[in-house]
Amino acid sequence: MANQHETIHLTSPPADPSAAAGLGWFPGPPPPIYSCTLTPELVAKARDELQEKPEWRLRDVQALRDMILKEQPNLRTRLDDAFLLRFLRARKFDYDRALQLLLNYHAGRKAWPEVFQDLKPSTVKHVLDKGFLTVLPWPDPNGRYILCLRPGKWKPNDYPFVDNVRAIYLTLEKLIQPEETQVNGIVILADYTGVGMSQASNPGPFLAKKVVSILQDGFPIRIKAVNIINEPRIFKGIFAIIKPFLKEKMAERYILHGSDLRSLHQNIPQSVLPEEYGGSAGQLDMCAWSRLLLECEEEFIVEFCQPDPLEGVVFPDSMLFEGQQASGQDEDTFRGLRSQLYYCY
Template identity: 25%
Template sequence: MAAAATGGMELDPKYDNYDYPIVSPNDQSGHPGHLTAEQQAQVHQLRLLLEAQGCTKRLDTLTLLRFLRARKFDVNLAMKMFVDTEAWRKETGLDDLVANWEYPEKEKIFEYYPQYYHKTDRDGRPVYIEALGNIDLTAMYKITSAERMLTNLAVEYERLADPRLPACSRKAGHLLETCCTIMDMKGVGISRAPQVYSYIKQASAMSQNYYPERLGRFYLLNAPWGFSTVWSIIKGWLDPVTVAKIHILGGSYQKELFQQVAPENLPKQFGGSCECPGGCGFSDMGPWREPEWYKPASWENKDGATPAPAADAAAPPAASATETTGITLEAPGAAAEEGAIAGQTATA
């Protein structure tokens, strides 16, 4: 790539093979295309240390920068985070799961807990939506298991990284690495809150430890009574950069939300005008479904991998889970601030 296309970043031909824009519109120091000489040297140092640890995958510049930013460019801390992530991936077999994962119980689970990507915000980011009001873990665990739910979450994170974000970057004309997350708390009463927060805690641990720097914007809708008091305490613990991304809204959220997401890109339940055939929650609509911007994901190239379905593909049939293979999460070490707020920092 020419210097203009890389923002002056030094790329490693062994690992950096991008087919989408790689300069971030965020011109803050440490973001792709906006590196100091010291930060560029820290990328090289981290890569060398990881190679010495036996790491061979995901050593591209953009990935290493995300881990470095998550640890304030402390190379040793970023190395530990990366090594812990690779160990988790190996233990769970995630690389193989991404290519072969099937989640036939999705439709039934969505009756209790819809989680889905749907189009983009005004900055071009994928919009990730969760609605927590109907969560009933007792009923859900009769359909699937906690391990399978977490595995599906991890797979969706992988599919966010490729092909969703690259497609959005191509359409936007600049690098996009983050999501706009909408979490709807409508219907989450006192009796249901412990179940909701229990699952979010597990999902949050995955986000903060293994998928750093994926939070672009976060909107918590229909915040329950008393949450504003809790938030006023929590935000004091967080980095101001993270706090600026998070918006806690009550029931009158549409005006502020529409400033970030155009109504035509929002499902009708949130005041938008979108009504995808078969339901927005199952459409997975976005640039990653548009032939002009989509390119096959790296994991699709594996033997036996199933290509991405067509945009009008029907939702998978509902079925009971019969296999128990999945991810059991044990969250290691210190966490990045983002995951303390959202189980999915999307998305997702």
């Protein structure tokens, strides 16, 4: 676990932070016909970090499209330039890895119907209303939007944990639309205030494995840092559940700050943080992102409420999720971890 993340160059606070939360503060969906929206600076960044060459961009997209049509002819997936670019950028324009990510993306949807069936913002309005998540209305100086999670707002008696996963997935789908996010990635800020034994012990290792698998190997987004604040002692047990499923690179991006906001400010500048996290960007508006998602209802219906795109597709045994029930080993592991949670608590 890292104590420090990549250097962030501080900038001056937004002139009017509250204005960012108004209508149009987040970019709209890409147009039907692809046209690059990256600034010259981001074009250069994509070239340096993602191996993206503007003069070869559409050629690379066509190469991936040809691979899909040849190797997975039964896969009913979007094949437009803007959609396929997400997967190429997420895998640094490695065709084989981009194709595998696309297959994982669809396999995850098939393997977890509780999350992906009838997935649209109106079905998670109760999660949004509880304040479980939001996206801060202004990116950090590196152009990365900040997904703010507050697990303590969820109570197991209110609704199933998978509803939180549904809300997170919808948020990621919206966040990945702008090309800026595809190049810059995102940052997660998780505030564990109020998290107790009931929340920590509820998901279990099998559910944790599914969530981590989707975020690491089944979704075309670059998570650049996960900042954990106000974590209780019990978080040691929570992280013990998650860590076995994290790749080393991702595990190093988890940064634990405790209640030390000065440590947080070394990773996320005060200029983009709300007042409750020691920032200068005004009060945290938990409703802005909720409104934005709910206004995109039709967009998600088109994307997620269609016939199964994987009908007739045969996946290898090594695909994302193996089986739908936790194995005996998973159950034994969870019993041991539950004991550790109680000890920490």
